[in-house]
Every structure is written in structure tokens, then in C-alpha cells.
Amino acid sequence: MSENPFRQLPSVAKLLELPALAAARARHPHAVVADAARAELEALRAALAAGESVAGLTDPAAVVARIVARLAAAPRLRPVINATGVVLHTNLGRAPLHEDAARAAYEAARGYLNLELDLGTGKRGSRQANVRAGLCALTGAEAATAVNNCAAATVIVLRAVAAGKEVIVSRGQLIEIGGGFRIPDIMGVSGATLREVGTTNITRPGDYEQAIGPNTAALMRVHTSNYRVRGFTKSVDLPHLVELGKKHNLPVIDDAGSGQAVDLAPFGLPGEPLVSAGIAAGADLVLFSGDKLLGGPQAGIIAGKAALVRRVEQDPLMRAFRLDKMTLAALAATLRLYRDPAQALREIPTLRMLTTPLAELRQRAEGFAARVRASPGIASAVVRQDVAYVGGGSLPEVAVPTALIAVIPEGVSETVFAARLRAGAPAVVGRVRDGKWLLDLRTVFERQEEELLSAVRVAAAGREEERTTEPQRTQS
Ligand SMILES: *Cc1c(COP(=O)(O)O)cnc(C)c1O
16 A cells, blocks of 8 residues: 555545535535534544445545435424324424414513513513313313423323322233333332223223222323224223212212314214313323314423322422423414414314315315426326325224325335435425325425425436525624
């Protein structure tokens, strides 16, 4: 070896001066581009140190291309157009907020607000007071409070009501929601002891009764949000559990999960009990998520008997699980919309998306497909009927009929096409199946259609690096 191979490598300073990195430098802070350049050079040095050939990898154009790829792959929150048709997509942030809720969060974020101040008296107020009335109106409960998410709601409720004692749950309801939420583990964290009764498919009232003893603190029903046990099954419904609770003077906790607050049965979406039904059936505490079917921000709602809600609010964990000002503002605005259920159905994005009639969606899809078809680089784009799922651990068996656009790009595989769409700004996420890229407009806002069309055109033309719809950084 005549020359030190490490000397073939350009310096970070030299790389940053290359005109090919100008677009990246306009988009990212200098330090971020410099870090990517340094990481790329380190990778090359490591390859050389390991005796690997770096032939062809060290010329500036190749190095720049890999730096740009590193920047694109770096974890960073970016807007995504959800073309999957999955309304509550956990990986895409679950429920998109109503404009009023989003604006309330924005205003709360950028200034001061009366978060814990009673403007009437000038004295200290309660943070929870901002959502209490709305939650009571929504659920019919006499008291309510809110924490960070439904997992936190479950932990704090079990701790406040049953720490050191037993909570009876049917074996058919020992769910795992995903992201590590398993009822037995949550029970362990709370300090309550899980007392399982019945079997996976059959649990009878007598099973609960046999297990009730001096150490029992509560009966709990967990909604099996993301699965169903079918066939030869029996479970004890909430009214019967409430009856048992009354007989033995035990509170009944209902983990209702997805927080459906308006009846979607007229739209062909049956199955979820309404949050008001739990209270009406006599449950002492009902828990549900803010960002599933309710269509609000991430939150865990606790509604029910005043004495129990007070006990929960006095638990030291309340301070750890409390909502921040932005979430609280967004939740309060969402709850205001529910005061007019017809308006909520029409305007709350999750509800509007779920209840869009198939005929309307099909018409929208036909119009959009024609524009996609007319684009260069697109071999075909046809509308076809399919089904979508609600997602987010809600309504697992309800397949919502939908109209998909199946796109076949020209001269590029559907997986490369999908990767280009994901790399764009805004990113677009669809589905890939049977050699086609599938686009479902159900989850695409009408205001996003022009952006989506241009994203599809750019991806079809193979120019993913040149998309400049992302706002440029203002130089300061
Ligand atoms: C989704 C769900 C949870 C967890 O709610 P998060 O708000 O995601 O923490 C708990 N219980 C049930 C029954 C659920 O469906």
C-alpha cells in the first residue's frame, strides 16, 4: 500500500462546502448537517480500519448522497398524510384534533392562561375544573378528572381504590393493549392484587361471588378493545357486575378503553358501549382514552362517583400523571364540541372519517384517481372497493367498507414508490399490496389533496430529493 488510505477521505469542512449539500444546509441546522457528515466519515474510517475496500465510496458525490440519506432517516417529527384508511393509527399519532382543539392547544402553548387561577376571585383554582363539567356532561357522571392516558388512569384508580387489597377480574379480560399495557402488570404496579376468576371463554356471576372475601376492594371489568372471544362464551355484563358490587358493597370499575361517546350504530359501526352507558349501568368509575374514538388529545378520563374521584385526585400519583396545559386546553375544546352531538359527529375528524358514507368516498376517489392517472410515470390508478379497520385497539371486528385507489407506478416497484412517498415532505404513508400502492382517501383531509397529488407525481418522477414543499429554515 503506497498511500495512507485515510488520506483519501475529505474533511468535514470540505464536505460542508460542497454545493450539493446546499439544499440540506437550507433545511437543517448547521450542527445537524455537520453531525451527519462526521458520522458518515466515521463509518468510512471504521470500514478502512477493518480492512474493507471503500473503492467508489469516498468520492464527494457518493459521500454527499449518503449524508443526505442519513439526514432523511434521522428521527424527527414530521407531518404525515395518512393514506392508510386506518383512522386511529397509533404509529401516526392516533386521533387528529378538531381545529378548535388544535387552536386551543396552540394558544395555550404560546402564552399564559388561567390554568390554575380563578379569574373571578383572583384565587388559586383547580386545573381539573377546566374539564370537569364537560366530562360530567359527556358521561352523565357526578364527578370526573383526567390524567395522561388510560394506562395512567388504570394505575391511579387501582392504587387509590385497592392498593394492598384484591381486585377481581375475569380471565377473559386480562388484555394486552400493546406498548406494554397488560392488566396483570398494571395491577402489579398499582399495588393491588389481581384475583383472576373464570376461564378465557366462560366467566359466571358465581365465579366472582366465590372469590369475594374480606380482602376484596373492587370488581373490575376490562373492555376487550382489541380482540373478541367467540364461540362458546359467557361473561358477566356490567349491569350484573354492578348488582354483585351492590350486594357485597364493593365498587365496580369499568375500563371502557376507546371512549365512544356518540352512537355510531346508524353508520354501521356497532359494538362499543358508550361511555355514558357505563355510568348509567351504575359503574362506580369508568375509564377511557381521550385520543381513541373520543377524537381528542392523549388523555385518560376517570368519571364516576364523587367520593371515589376525590380519592383518586388526592393520590400522590395525580401530580405525576397530570395533564399539561396544551392537552388540557385541547381536551376542554373537544368536550365543548360534544355539547352538540350532531356537530361532534359532523366535525370531529375521527368521527367524520369513520362515518363518511361509502358513496361520497367513492366519488371523491374517482375524481382523485383520474388526476393520478393523468400524471406522468403512473401506469394505472383505479378505484376499488375494500375494507379498512378503525385501528388504535378499537372495534377490532368492524371492517369499514371503503373505496381505495390502487396505483401502479411506471418503471419502479411499488415498494420503492412507497419508500419515496415516505421520504417526502410531507411524508405520505399508504399500503402496499399485490404489486400496487393503495391509497385510501378516508383518512386524507380534503385540504391535503393537492399536496398528496403533487407528492404522488414527484414520487412517480423519481425526484424525491427535490421536493421543496417543506418550509425552508429562516436564517437567523
Ligand atoms: C387503549 C386502552 C387502554 C390504554 O389506553 P391509553 O390511553 O392508550 O393509555 C386501556 N384499557 C383499554 C380497555 C384500552 O382499550
